[in-house]
Amino acid sequence: MTIYEIAEKADVSASTVSRVINNKSSVNKKTRNKVQKVLDEYNFSLNETARSLSTNQSKMIGILVADIRNSHYTDIAYETETNLLENGYCSIIINAGNTAERMRESIEILSKRQVDGAIIIGSIFQNKVVEKTLKKNFNDRPIIFLNGSLPNKNVYNLVVAEDEGVKESVYLLKEHGYKHILFMSWMETASNTLKIKGYKEGISNLGYTTYLLNITEKEIKTHNSDVLINYLKLNPQIDAIISSDDLLATLTIKCLTENNINIPNEIGIIGINNSEYCYITTPSLTSLDNKQSELGQLGAQSLINLLNNKSVSKKIQIFPEIIERESLR
Amino acid sequence: MTIYEIAEKADVSASTVSRVINNKSSVNKKTRNKVQKVLDEYNFSLNETARSLSTNQSKMIGILVADIRNSHYTDIAYETETNLLENGYCSIIINAGNTAERMRESIEILSKRQVDGAIIIGSIFQNKVVEKTLKKNFNDRPIIFLNGSLPNKNVYNLVVAEDEGVKESVYLLKEHGYKHILFMSWMETASNTLKIKGYKEGISNLGYTTYLLNITEKEIKTHNSDVLINYLKLNPQIDAIISSDDLLATLTIKCLTENNINIPNEIGIIGINNSEYCYITTPSLTSLDNKQSELGQLGAQSLINLLNNKSVSKKIQIFPEIIERESLR
DNA sequence: CTGAAAGCGCTTACAG
DNA sequence: CTGAAAGCGCTTACAG
Numbered sequence: 050m051t052i053y054e055i056a057e058k059a060d061v062s063a064s065t066v067s068r069v070i071n072n073k074s075s076v077n078k079k080t081r082n083k084v085q086k087v088l089d090e091y092n093f094s095l096n097e098t099a100r101s102l103s104t105n106q107s108k109m110i111g112i113l114v115a116d117i118r119n120s121h122y123t124d125i126a127y128e129t130e131t132n133l134l135e136n137g138y139c140s141i142i143i144n145a146g147n148t149a150e151r152m153r154e155s156i157e158i159l160s161k162r163q164v165d166g167a168i169i170i171g172s173i174f175q176n177k178v179v180e181k182t183l184k185k186n187f188n189d190r191p192i193i194f195l196n197g198s199l200p201n202k203n204v205y206n207l208v209v210a211e212d213e214g215v216k217e218s219v220y221l222l223k224e225h226g227y228k229h230i231l232f233m234s235w236m237e238t239a240s241n242t243l244k245i246k247g248y249k250e251g252i253s254n255l256g257y258t259t260y261l262l263n264i265t266e267k268e269i270k271t272h273n274s275d276v277l278i279n280y281l282k283l284n285p286q287i288d289a290i291i292s293s294d295d296l297l298a299t300l301t302i303k304c305l306t307e308n309n310i311n312i313p314n315e316i317g318i319i320g321i322n323n324s325e326y327c328y329i330t331t332p333s334l335t336s337l338d339n340k341q342s343e344l345g346q347l348g349a350q351s352l353i354n355l356l357n358n359k360s361v362s363k364k365i366q367i368f369p370e371i372i373e374r375e376s377l378r
Numbered sequence: 379m380t381i382y383e384i385a386e387k388a389d390v391s392a393s394t395v396s397r398v399i400n401n402k403s404s405v406n407k408k409t410r411n412k413v414q415k416v417l418d419e420y421n422f423s424l425n426e427t428a429r430s431l432s433t434n435q436s437k438m439i440g441i442l443v444a445d446i447r448n449s450h451y452t453d454i455a456y457e458t459e460t461n462l463l464e465n466g467y468c469s470i471i472i473n474a475g476n477t478a479e480r481m482r483e484s485i486e487i488l489s490k491r492q493v494d495g496a497i498i499i500g501s502i503f504q505n506k507v508v509e510k511t512l513k514k515n516f517n518d519r520p521i522i523f524l525n526g527s528l529p530n531k532n533v534y535n536l537v538v539a540e541d542e543g544v545k546e547s548v549y550l551l552k553e554h555g556y557k558h559i560l561f562m563s564w565m566e567t568a569s570n571t572l573k574i575k576g577y578k579e580g581i582s583n584l585g586y587t588t589y590l591l592n593i594t595e596k597e598i599k600t601h602n603s604d605v606l607i608n609y610l611k612l613n614p615q616i617d618a619i620i621s622s623d624d625l626l627a628t629l630t631i632k633c634l635t636e637n638n639i640n641i642p643n644e645i646g647i648i649g650i651n652n653s654e655y656c657y658i659t660t661p662s663l664t665s666l667d668n669k670q671s672e673l674g675q676l677g678a679q680s681l682i683n684l685l686n687n688k689s690v691s692k693k694i695q696i697f698p699e700i701i702e703r704e705s706l707r
Numbered sequence: 708c709t710g711a712a713a714g715c716g717c718t719t720a721c722a723g
Numbered sequence: 724c725t726g727a728a729a730g731c732g733c734t735t736a737c738a739g
Contacts, residue, residue, distance in 0.1 A: 051716055062726045067718060077724055094515060097490045098436060099716035101427045102731045109470070109491075117446070118456050127447050131473050139491060141438070142471045144460050161426045162438075162468060186423060299658045307660060329628045329655070331636060380732055391710045396734060406708055428732035431715045 059087040111159030111167040112142045128345025136353050149178040160186040172197035172239030191355035193348045207365045212247030214337045214369030218319050219251030225377045227289035231260040234293035274304035295320035302330045313378040332375030339369040388416040440488035440496040441471045457674025465682050478507040489515040501526035501568035520684035522677045536694045541576030543666045543698030547648050548580030554706045556618035560589040563622035624649035631659045642707040661704030668698040
């Protein structure tokens, strides 16, 4: 069923039908009612593809994410999708993986699909290939980059100041009486680098000693917790650990508990993400809430603003917040 | 840049350019090379919207999910999206929430967007409103319903036989010497009803006694584990618990551990989902793998088959598998 | 093997 | 307030 068929049944022109559908003011009330009746009677459903072609607006947004199964990304993707939909935009979500080739390909796909803009999620996209591909195939439409940043003129960068958050975590540990703070991580991402930066600044400002431990995922998942335990044997003065994310913190708690090290008395622990993991551990986990949901919402809203020709800052920062639970004394 | 402009530069007609782009056989090699050179030179990117309009195929699939943040759905959505993309289809993902109104709306949106088919994820969509809306606005394109079922003629239902899996879990507990098995849940979903059905069948086949406990999310999350502990005091013979999902199992372990009840000696525990939670608990969690990823893959593949006019069964069942870890003696 | 033309289903500037 | 016509950027049956 097309507007031409509706027009025929309603005995008007397609132009008029179109005007009724789009709520243009210039339609006589009687005509409008007549057309609307036919529209309803035939349960008319507009072909958005055709509309897109003629208006040159797809009302679709591309969302690029490495792997939506990563809970960080899931939250952000959820927030962006729902907020965009409320504003009349559908989301094409692509899991672009972590290879440059797939990233390039994904951007090209979104470009061909004529999305009106894009949201890129995750610092893993902060690289030369993405930068160049965007310049080549996506330089005429706005892009929001969440948790990363790129210099392209059409890219607007929104980041959570995780470095500040980790710095605050160091200060909080001091307030709770901890003096030898280990920063433990297992991913070599831009986000992790930022966290380490904040850790170092905090430690340095307090005149404390830096303890850094990077552990592989395999090492810790295979119950081979020797790496951490050995490190603690070599550095028995350590009395607090900041884990780069809650899952790692959870595994750390498991490891310490199995080795009869008391949390929070012997060692205090802070995780990052404030995820569901925080309340399933014993003791429950104090964690840095890095505001991923807010980031997603703000990202969607910023993109909407850009699409409506409102101005948006090229770089926006939001700040995490520490949620205290039982893992600190 | 359109194919007409390319045609002009290459001194051929737009038809020929189109044929080159679509790799039609009937183009002279020389002509093809000449056109391809211009295409490359100008970094031509085809407008898929225009193509969709003229071919009457959008090469887009709608994915309907209540809330992608639910890890079940995340896995399925990931698998469907990646598999569809490999086959040239983009995915519009809509978080439709759990109200009938939003579900209806979401289906209408996908219909207007001219998606070639849809994948519906989760038994929550198994209701009259969805059934009717599909009949009204989406009866001419194939739909794959994952983890639920609807009678519409264009809907193909794929389910995991969770009832069978839970029944097997009951048998496994018997093999491990457990005799009084509690089934514990906290969600009133169609999936949970199915699990309880399997539990009851297994228990009945063994001549065991049925123990069912439904706990609210709030009750357990607020550290108020009294409900479970009280239940165990009233039924001290209970020596095994099947939890309706891993998260609940994790919280159960936390609760029992805090009350000095030994797992797996005093009480054995089985979770459902075989998720990341399984290896962060002490002891690690034996769990029913309900094959959500396989379900997603199979769903995508089935949809592709339907779109290629291959036949697909109206109802497909796959079976879960128990992954044993340390929570059974 | 190639091109001119019609068509996909809308929107919108223009004329009345 | 309304309609005829052109245009959005492709594909494809038809003719040569």
